[in-house]
Amino acid sequence: MAGKLIVGALLGVALLGAISLAVLHGRAAGPVAPPTEAKGSPWGREYFPNPELISQDGRRLRFYDDLIAGKVVAINFIFTGCGDSCPLETARLRQVQKLLGARVGQDIHFYSISIDPLHDTPAVLKQFADKFQVGPGWLFLTGDFAEISALREKLGLLAAGDDPAQLGNHNLSMIIGNQASGRWMKASPFENPYILADRLGNSLHNWQAADSHPNDYAQAPALRTPSAGEQLYRTRCSACHTLGEQHASELRAIGPDLLGVTRLRERDWLRRWLKAPDALLKQHDPLAVQLYERYNRVAMPNLRLGDVEVEALLGYLEDETERLQPRRAGSAQAAVVR
Structure with a gap:
């Protein structure tokens, strides 16, 4: 994992100057159009499970119908009792949320699903989100343990044979994608926040938002080797x-x-x-x-x-x-x- 983290940091130094924060915050020439369902995409209702999940505010939501259908999403799995990776994931994604601004909850959606639902009740998840000063549009979700485990496996974040009850060994990757277009990828939640924001705000929307503040690549910072x-x-x-x-x-x-x-x-x-x-x-x-x-x-x-x-x-x-x-x-x- 350390190698992925270092690569993310190095890429971030080179690309910061090439990313338009005007687009990330929605300050573009026009609004981003809703995603259009890709014809013949295998990533539809037949592929994704549709378990009922409960948000930190007590709302009951179906994973496919309510959370991902036709949307650009970022999904990770955490548990609030985690003492190492989960707080770091949440803090990093909080930075990404701040970069994306009001777009989170509108044309980009964040979901953190607990792998310890017996402990992580909606009230516990709400307290966890409040500790990290999470903004609107980011849902923390709990539900049935077996259904969440099956969802992790379907999303490629729980390998066959792994024990889902071994919470400390959970996969540290996250899934980002556009269900309508069928574009999905694994990403590291520890990635440079500007790069994650760019993927969610621009590339997964197929660069539909016109940039009214174009970047000057001559002003991009020079790449250097960090210590x-x-x-x-x-x-x-x-x-x-x-x-x-x-x-x-x-x-x-x-x-x-x-x-x-x-x-x-x-x-x-x-x-x-x-x-x-x-x-x-x-x-x-x-x-x-x-x-x-x-x-x-x-x-x-x-x-x-x-x-x-x-x-x-x-x-x-x-x-x-x-x-x-x-x-x-x-x-x-x-x-x-x-």
């Missing part, structure tokens, strides 16, 4: 944190901005926090509890980082802080606002 620490930040951390980015208000972070964190916190504490944040919370570490309470009780996920990865990540955060907030010779260390 190991930067790769880790972009693929693991940027879903929930900013690092003094200018677009921070556009992709508002769930957790604290990390610029200056290596000056603010003790190095040893940062090492322990990055390796096992869940353990520090269980031990009621005062700083860990303080951060948990301050940031809407969203727990820092365990990223499964080893010693080498932790040092690479801390080194990158330290270098970026020095680059953006250089210390003056002979002065006290720069102040960091939190």
